[in-house]
Amino acid sequence: MLLIQRSSDPEEILLGEFDVIAAGAIPWRIEDGELQVLVIHRPRYDDWSWPKGKLDPGESIPECAVREVREEVGLTVRLGIPLEATAYTVNSKAKVVYYWAAQLANGAEPSVDGNECDEARWVGAKQAKSMLTNPTDSLPLDDLHDAHLAGQLETRSFMLVRHAKAKPRANWTREEGQRPLAATGRRQALAVARLLECWQPEHVATSPWLRCLQTITPYVTAHDIKPKMVNSMTEHAAQRKPEKTVKSLGKLLDKVRSQVLCTHRPVLPLILPLISARAPQAVRKLLPTADPFLEPGGTIVLQQPAGEHERIVSIEIHAPFAD
Incomplete structure (x- = not known):
């Protein structure tokens, strides 16, 4: 990897x-x-x-x-x-x-x-x-x-995080939205927080499902940030109303501010095309195009020029912490 x-x-x-x-x-x-x-x-x-x-x-x-x-x-x-x-x-x-x-x-x-x-x-x-x-x-x-x-040096970071490793779906019999992180996932959440510190996002948006909340909890707790719950970023919402999921990402990107979004693997193939559409070919070719898109706890970092929501000038993909 x-x-x-x-x-x-x-x-x-x-x-x-x-x-x-x-x-x-x-x-x-x-x-x-x-x-x-x-x-x-x-x-x-x-x-x-x-x-x-x-x-x-x-x-x-x-x-x-x-x-x-x-x-x-x-x-x-x-x-x-x-x-x-x-x-x-x-x-x-x-x-x-x-x-x-x-x-x-x-x-x-x-x-x-x-x-x-x-x-x-x-x-x-x-x-x-x-x-x-x-x-x-x-x-x-x-x-x-x-x-x-080129006017692309002063930028704002947008960070897209796939939630950390959760307890196996097959072993979970209760509500899917309450499926928590596994022990490895809790350690990955700490690593995600350390990674986020490098860009210091001031705003946090997340799927309200527990495994996403637990992934960003170490960072928001350290910075006393109240995360914004985005219901359209859950797995179920993305399946039922995918156009609303894409629209929600567009609204976040349009703000052009230092922020992070935590969501799920099934959501990624819906929202990555919007990111691709806002980046030049030399930049967007780095975006993942095949399942699983990101490993649990993996992060994509985008840079947007200050005041220009239609442009993404760089992309980085960071592998998750592994025991």
């Missing part, structure tokens, strides 16, 4: 096998109308690069990216669009580094500890490219700069 698939990555990344996996982000801001990015100097390597590092045990790739920015420059970020990953060989091992854009408000300043990073500078994109020591580090910067020119 692939841990991650992203519309920003070339085929050699999507299909490649890597010995070492790392992640990072390019913090950016607009200062006096100019795009600026944060480059860092690492004394261990005596190079200029981006905040990045290898995965800790049990950590997802987006979690690693957020942690590395926090540890290296003292900034807590919310991930934006995915940027092209880089791959190269280190000590005869194939290594991949996944990157995201991370918008910061004006006035946010880094704090370095002098160990992993001893200097951080806000510079224009052109100057950053001339400073980078490793030529491959220019790939995600080029992605970021192109997105800025």
Whole structure:
């Protein structure tokens, strides 16, 4: 099972096998109308690069990216669009580094500890490219700069989650809407919450059935969010009135805000075509087209340009936590 698939990555990344996996982000801001990015100097390597590092045990790739920015420059970020990953060989091992854009408000300043990073500078994109020591580090910067020119850099995240693993249907004799998560599913729900933290959705919508509610409970509890119950996102409602289910998704997407929707496997083939219709071919080709579409606890992350509900500019698929 692939841990991650992203519309920003070339085929050699999507299909490649890597010995070492790392992640990072390019913090950016607009200062006096100019795009600026944060480059860092690492004394261990005596190079200029981006905040990045290898995965800790049990950590997802987006979690690693957020942690590395926090540890290296003292900034807590919310991930934006995915940027092209880089791959190269280190000590005869194939290594991949996944990157995201991370918008910061004006006035946010880094704090370095002098160990992993001893200097951080806000510079224009052109100057950053001339400073980078490793030529491959220019790939995600080029992605970021192109997105800025296209008006696709400032975005809002929409996250689609299939509920975590539930108790087997065959062993459940009571009301279907009350079928709860299995023990594995409860652990997956905690992992879903950790993943959501990387994008920090401020709004949560969900099917009111228990297994969906239990999937998003760790996140909404941590953030004191009252989830919106969407009755049309249950399995039964989707079967009886599929057009209403699709309409409900459209209304959520039209809000263009940071949000997450938790629903069921049988709902996915109804709503994925609407997502596909709002994305360009290069982006929508990543969407799953065959059952089960997502594994239990799996997540699709979409990015919508601020104020443009008809466009989806990137898609990511994240595999669920597995024991």
